[in-house]
Every structure is written in C-alpha cells, then in structure tokens.
Amino acid sequence: MADGRLSSDEVIAKLIEMGFENSSAVQAVKQVGPLFNDAVEYILNGSCGDCRGAPSNSECSTKNSKALGKRTLSSAVLGQMRQSSILDHFQSTGRPKRRRTSNVPDTSISGSEVLDRPVNEVKESVTSKGCGNLGTVPEALQVSFKEEVEPGLHWEQRANNLLQKHFGYSSLKSFQKEALAAWRAHRDCLVLAATGSGKSLCFQIPALLSGKVVVVISPLISLMHDQCLKLSRHGISACFLGSGQPDSSVEQKAMRGLYDIIYVCPETVLRLIKPLQGLAESRGIALFAIDEVHCVSKWGHGFRPDYRRLSILRENFNASNLQFLKFDIPLMALTATATIQVREDILESLSMSKETKIVITSFFRPNLRFLVKHSRTSSSTSYKKDFCQLIGMYARKRKNGNKKQIMISNVTSDCSDSSTDISISEAYEYSDVDDDVHLTKENGSTPSKQRELSAEYLENELDVFQSVDDWDVAYGEFCGQSPHKDLEMSGLVETADAPGTIEERLALLQEPLEEGPTIIYVPTRKETLSIANYLCDSGVKAAAYNASLPKSHLRRVHKEFHDNMLEVVVATIAFGMGIDKLNVQRIIHYGWPQSLEAYYQEAGRAGRDGKLAECILYANLSRVPSLLPSKRSEDQTKQAYKMLSDCFRYGMNTSCCRAKILVEYFGEDFSNEKCLLCDVCVDGPPKAENLKEEANILMQIIASQNGQSCFLDGSYDDTYSDSKSHRLMQKPNLRMFVSKLREQSQKFWEKNQLWWQGLARVIEGKGYIREGDDKIHVQIKFPEPTKLGLEFLEVERDKPFYVYPEADMLLSMNKCKSYSTFADWGKGWADPEIRRQRLEKRRLDRKPRKPRRKRKSRKRKPDMTTARGRITAKLSKLG
Numbered sequence: 001m002a003d004g005r006l007s008s009d010e011v012i013a014k015l016i017e018m019g020f021e022n023s024s025a026v027q028a029v030k031q032v033g034p035l036f037n038d039a040v041e042y043i044l045n046g047s048c049g050d051c052r053g054a055p056s057n058s059e060c061s062t063k064n065s066k067a068l069g070k071r072t073l074s075s076a077v078l079g080q081m082r083q084s085s086i087l088d089h090f091q092s093t094g095r096p097k098r099r100r101t102s103n104v105p106d107t108s109i110s111g112s113e114v115l116d117r118p119v120n121e122v123k124e125s126v127t128s129k130g131c132g133n134l135g136t137v138p139e140a141l142q143v144s145f146k147e148e149v150e151p152g153l154h155w156e157q158r159a160n161n162l163l164q165k166h167f168g169y170s171s172l173k174s175f176q177k178e179a180l181a182a183w184r185a186h187r188d189c190l191v192l193a194a195t196g197s198g199k200s201l202c203f204q205i206p207a208l209l210s211g212k213v214v215v216v217i218s219p220l221i222s223l224m225h226d227q228c229l230k231l232s233r234h235g236i237s238a239c240f241l242g243s244g245q246p247d248s249s250v251e252q253k254a255m256r257g258l259y260d261i262i263y264v265c266p267e268t269v270l271r272l273i274k275p276l277q278g279l280a281e282s283r284g285i286a287l288f289a290i291d292e293v294h295c296v297s298k299w300g301h302g303f304r305p306d307y308r309r310l311s312i313l314r315e316n317f318n319a320s321n322l323q324f325l326k327f328d329i330p331l332m333a334l335t336a337t338a339t340i341q342v343r344e345d346i347l348e349s350l351s352m353s354k355e356t357k358i359v360i361t362s363f364f365r366p367n368l369r370f371l372v373k374h375s376r377t378s379s380s381t382s383y384k385k386d387f388c389q390l391i392g393m394y395a396r397k398r399k400n401g402n403k404k405q406i407m408i409s410n411v412t413s414d415c416s417d418s419s420t421d422i423s424i425s426e427a428y429e430y431s432d433v434d435d436d437v438h439l440t441k442e443n444g445s446t447p448s449k450q451r452e453l454s455a456e457y458l459e460n461e462l463d464v465f466q467s468v469d470d471w472d473v474a475y476g477e478f479c480g481q482s483p484h485k486d487l488e489m490s491g492l493v494e495t496a497d498a499p500g501t502i503e504e505r506l507a508l509l510q511e512p513l514e515e516g517p518t519i520i521y522v523p524t525r526k527e528t529l530s531i532a533n534y535l536c537d538s539g540v541k542a543a544a545y546n547a548s549l550p551k552s553h554l555r556r557v558h559k560e561f562h563d564n565m566l567e568v569v570v571a572t573i574a575f576g577m578g579i580d581k582l583n584v585q586r587i588i589h590y591g592w593p594q595s596l597e598a599y600y601q602e603a604g605r606a607g608r609d610g611k612l613a614e615c616i617l618y619a620n621l622s623r624v625p626s627l628l629p630s631k632r633s634e635d636q637t638k639q640a641y642k643m644l645s646d647c648f649r650y651g652m653n654t655s656c657c658r659a660k661i662l663v664e665y666f667g668e669d670f671s672n673e674k675c676l677l678c679d680v681c682v683d684g685p686p687k688a689e690n691l692k693e694e695a696n697i698l699m700q701i702i703a704s705q706n707g708q709s710c711f712l713d714g715s716y717d718d719t720y721s722d723s724k725s726h727r728l729m730q731k732p733n734l735r736m737f738v739s740k741l742r743e744q745s746q747k748f749w750e751k752n753q754l755w756w757q758g759l760a761r762v763i764e765g766k767g768y769i770r771e772g773d774d775k776i777h778v779q780i781k782f783p784e785p786t787k788l789g790l791e792f793l794e795v796e797r798d799k800p801f802y803v804y805p806e807a808d809m810l811l812s813m814n815k816c817k818s819y820s821t822f823a824d825w826g827k828g829w830a831d832p833e834i835r836r837q838r839l840e841k842r843r844l845d846r847k848p849r850k851p852r853r854k855r856k857s858r859k860r861k862p863d864m865t866t867a868r869g870r871i872t873a874k875l876s877k878l879g
C-alpha cells in the first residue's frame, strides 16, 4: 500500500471500510496525517482516545494501574477494541502467486498491513501525548512488557538478549521479528515458514518478554514433550497438560501461573477454558499459539476435528468478554505446510482477525536434494537393492575410525563390541507385565519370558493420526534448569542460514554427504519392523517406530535418536511431527506418501544444520498408488484422492525441478527455476519425443466416445460407438480405449497400457482431456475431451507434439517385465506356428512334475441296510 498516494478522505474511507469507527478514523488521520499504516497502528495501539477510552501505552498502564487498583473501563468501551473476525480482507480468488519473500511481508496476501514503524516509536509518540485518561486495570492484567522495567532498551534488543541468554543464538531471524512485532501490536498472526526455520521461537520469546504465560496448542504429546524438554534445557519452565500428563498436580500448578509456557492439546484446551480465564486474570496470558495449524483444515493433511473448535479461544478471550483485558489475547497460528486454500480455512475457522498479520518465508529449502526412484518396495529383494548403499555407508563410517561403538539400548550400553549389533526380532524382550519392550541381547543368553516381536506379531496396520493420545511418548513435567546446561550435550549449535545463492548451491553439490542419521518413512507398521529387522541384520543400528509399539520402547528410540546412538529409524508417520534434530542427513520415503504436504513436512526434517541432505522417494512407479484406509467423510475422501493424485504426479515427473514443484504447490512463485540439486536438475530431463501420432489417435478415440466422431479420420474402427455397445458400456474407461487402440493398430503394440496411461496424463496436463467421472481418481480414468482438446484435434493436427516422457512411459519402454510380460505373452496366439513354438517351449521349460503320491483309497463302508451291502460286508470279512 502506498500510503503517500492516498488523500485523507481516502484513508478515512478505507479505515471505515475495515470496520473502524468514523470518529476514530478521523482522529487517527488528524494525528498521523493521510498515512494508512500509521493510522491503523495509531488506532490499534489505543492512541485514539475516542475509540479506546485510553491510550494503550503499557508504561503508562503499569504506572497507573499501581495507583488505581481495580479496573474501571466499561465493557462498552472495551468492546470497541475487539478484533474483528470477518475474513473480508482475505481475498481468495484471483490472488497472484506470491513471490519468494523471505523478509518482506506479503501485503498482497492479506488486508493486514505491515507495521512500518517500530512499536516503540508509536509508544513514544503516544507517551508524549500523555496518558492521563487511562482506565484502571490491575497491574497483573496489563499488557506489561518487561521492557517497561528496563526502560530505554528497544524490544528487539531485549529479545535478542533473551535469545542469546536462553538459546545461545545471536539474533532473531527477520520473520521471527515480524511475528513478534505483530504480537506486540496485539495483532493475530499467521506464520507460514519452512520446516526447521525456527517457528517455535516466535511464541516462546513472548513468554520471556512479557512475563506472562504463553499457551501453545499442539497436536501431539511427543511434540509437546520434545519442546518441553528443550525449553527446560534452556532455563524456561514449561509443562504439558492432557491425558499424557501423569502428574495431576501439574494442571493445577499451570493454572496458578507457575509455568512460563503451557503446552496443551486441542481436546484439553476446550476443557480448560474457565481455568484459563482465571489464569488470564491472574498472571496474564500473553498469547495463544496454535502450532501445526494445518491440522485445522479439512483441505490439508493431518486434519483434526478438535482443532476446528479452537475458535472458542477468540470467543472466550476477547476484550469485550473479559473486562480485565485491554485487548483480545492475540492468536498466533504456525505451520510449514499450508496451501492457499488451507490458509483461508485456518483464518476462518479460528475466527482470526481481519487485521491478521501474515508472515511468510519461502518454503524453499535450498540444501535439500530431492530424488525419486522406482522400486517395488515390497520384499527383501527390494530392500537388498535399495538399501545396499545405505548399509555400505554406515559400515564404512564405522570402519573409518568410529571405534567407539554405541549400542542401541540402555541395557547394552556397557557392551562396546560391534558384534552386539542386533536384529529387531531377536532383540525384543517383551514383558507382559509392564507392557515394556527392551532392546536387549545378552550375549547369547535367552532372556526369560522372551517373545518374538516379529512382523507377524503385529497386524499389518497403519498409524492414523486421530487424537493426541495416539502417539503418546511423553515423560511428564519439565521445569526450567539453568540455561545452556545441556546445550553441548544436546548438540545444539546455531543453525546456519541454508545456502541460497546459485554459487552456494553449486558448491553444495561438490560436498560429500555427511554420515548423519536417516529416517525411513513407511506406510505400515509391519514394514517398520521388517525393514528395521533387515537393516539390523545387515549391521546397521536401526530401530522400528510405530504407534503400536510399547511406549517405553518409543521413548527410548526418541532418546537414542536424539543422542546419535541410532543410525536409522524406520517409522510410520507417528515419528516426528516437529522433530528438530539438526544433523538428519537423509529422509527416505519407502512407498508413496499420501500427500505432498505430508511428504514435504517429513522431508523437511533433513538438513536442519544447513548442510546438504537427501530426501529420496522410493515408489513403485508402475502402479497407481491407492489411498490408505482411514475414517473419512465423502468430502474428505475426495480431498484425499486429490492430494494423493498430486503426489503421484510429483513422482511421475521427469522434466521439472522437484523443489520447484514442491514450493509452487504451496502457492509460492519459485524464482530460482532450478534447485540445481534434485535428480531432474542434475541428470536433466529425458529426450523429448514427438508423440503427435499417438496423441492424435488417443484423442480421437476419446473424442469419438464422447460424441465427437466428426474428428475421426477413418483410421480408427469405432466399434464402441455403435448403439449396442454404448448401452452395454455406459462409461468406457482409459484402459478400454487403450486395449482397442492396441488391438487395431500393430504399430502401437509395443506401447503398453502403462505407456498410454502416462501419455493420457501428459495430455490431461496440457488441458486437452479431463476426468469425466464425478469421483476423483489418482490417474485419469474416464477421460473426456475439453474444448482445448477438440481444438488440438481440429486445428493443430499437423503441428508436432513434443513431450518429455514421464516415469511410467520410460519404465514401460525399458521393457520392465513386471507389467509387460502378460501383454507379450498374449500377443500372437492366433498364429498356429507361434502357438506351436510357445507350447513346445512351455513344455520344455516346465519342471518335471513330482510323481503323484498315490492317494489311499478310502474304503467305503458297505451299507448294511441293503442286501447288496450285507453281501459285500460278508465277502470282505472272508478276505
């Protein structure tokens, strides 16, 4: 917004349009001139006597509140301070894609404006106007930034001091500053920043700056646990509440204000509204932070119905409803994976203010190298092929002087011999009594009560994220210890900014990959065990992690992973939302992920130290992935198919930079064009082919089936179009089209279903065909031509049609037997000579049959009721 270009009247009109009172708008413009941003800030900061009843300067507030005691502000006056909750400033349609803006807030995204002036400046100007008419607000309930106790120090400086003192980092990142500035201006804020960029600090620092409590809503106990543990290491007292909290006194202590930060799951916060209102009145609540906020949205991954009910926070903690509040308690919503649709849904369902500040950093992670590889991902044969490099790498690492062998369990920690590398199935000691599993192998001795926890032991189940308890691996309560105490131990070092320039990224390519730990994500629980088992057998220090394993084991895996005692964790999605370990070098997805959101979030756990890290997706590129079972409504099923389909297309892509696809998926314009690291950037796309003829015939068949037979040039026998078959097959699908096409033209025989499926997708991508079914399919199933497609047939007949073959097309042409065997075998049987040769070959190939065991003929008992039976019985007795 170019403030300078607006007249006073225009600024006033805009302010009124935003929902501010006429008098406030006029007064604000009188005071600051026709500067829209400043006027908004002026009003929001309570400088406008009319609308606020009192200036919001906290220095004044604090001083006065001491003298005046109980509050006297009328709720009517306070009611005007409520943040509006309509989304009319968040335009969804026609919004341009945002450019990469690491530091600059994107004003095009919201109606919220950026605070151009530091808040202190505003405060100073307010102070100079005096604060005589301040209402009486109890001291503890004021927005009493601690800086008022340390006058003269700019809040940013104070925040940096606290950062240095508690976390050992030198300065806030710019997006963190933006989020904090919004909080200080009592504004709601939506923070969209890449995985591992440091979102947590945006809501942790306010607790230190204000001396009030920060309430963090988080979806997982393991995540809350991780963060509490970390905070305790940094000298900040924190606790988490809910069913995972074994100590019932923690909740009471938390509500009395004994912790700086309270982590709570959405289910619990809904129950605690009243006590939290008490806390807001006593010690004060600085902020409600809603972490992993994509869980709010049905359109995202990891939807949690209870997240949707969190609008209760705005309804219950606003200035008109709680008279002791001067401002609504701000909401700060944070996520690393939210498409534009998800963002809108978040703002709406949380009833966030229309002045919500949206802070965005680029989703691009320049040190991550994305690769896609074809694998059946199904058996030990695949494991052997796919993990041999990984196994070799860890073996080399151990050989190269990593003499100090670290064992993977507490129990075995005293054994330093590599021979104690163990396999999962032989290592688990299962105790029925305490539901506890120990990773033990006591030099050959068979532990008592041992039971094999093998893959067969567990059902082939998935981990579906429904409630906070699902993956509970919590320890309990953590209180602040002295800062930096365990800093070195935890391996916490300042995260360098990841290399962003082309030169830096090219230099990354020259660097060898470090040998840090790997996380392998698999879809099912059973696979966590079978792969971990395989890796352990191959000498890798690996562990399985899934929600069905005993909690004590899961806790141990967490700990050993963080302490660098494990090389590989093989996990379902239960492992790691928000896991913040700096040196994870490799994230492997073994099997199709269910969405690009989930994929990017999980992949984002690699390379948080800024060093080169790999994210490899192994998937069966010759199979269309299917949706994993889960409880879904009809709408959710549609959305789930859409997300899976996007993921499938990402895997099939052979020509576009993978980082570009991922980043643009989240609505960002990828200004770099190429990441220079992914397999497509490094290996280059395959040779483009002119597939005009193939595209034409496929389009003709599709068009003819959809009543567009005028486009047929006679080369295609339109058998399906006759009325009889039309009646029989209302909806011919792609597979049928292709079968017919191949039957009729020997020329295209070499190209099998898989190849044509790829071509159909390419044509769909160009906008020539679309899905004709009302259901969403991962791969186009019932194609019908679009207007553009008909034009292609009519007008562009003779133009070449160059395309980059997609992964399935390439696989198909490589004669991958897995899908072409049957087709080849079926070909040519009509020819008697071919038939004779094949049958002969089959006869010769056939293994000699084992001689059949003679079946003992069971003697039938004679039927004594008949004469014949009785005679037979007599005869048999006689011998």
Ligand SMILES: Nc1ncnc2c1ncn2[C@@H]1O[C@H](COP(=O)(O)OP(=O)(O)OP(=O)(O)O)[C@@H](O)[C@H]1O
Pocket (backbone or CB within 6 Å): 167, 169, 170, 171, 172, 173, 176, 193, 194, 195, 196, 197, 198, 199, 200, 201, 335, 336, 494, 495, 577, 578, 579, 580, 604, 608
């Ligand atoms: N200003 C800073 N300077 C240096 N390092 C920082 C800074 N802020 C945060 N970090 C570090 O960045 C790392 C990632 O932080 P954090 O866990 O908050 O990431 P996140 O954005 O929440 O990631 P995710 O999306 O996976 O939850 C942490 O190790 C943190 O200490």
Ligand SMILES: [Mg+2]
Pocket (backbone or CB within 6 Å): 199, 200, 291, 578
């Ligand atoms: Mg986080």
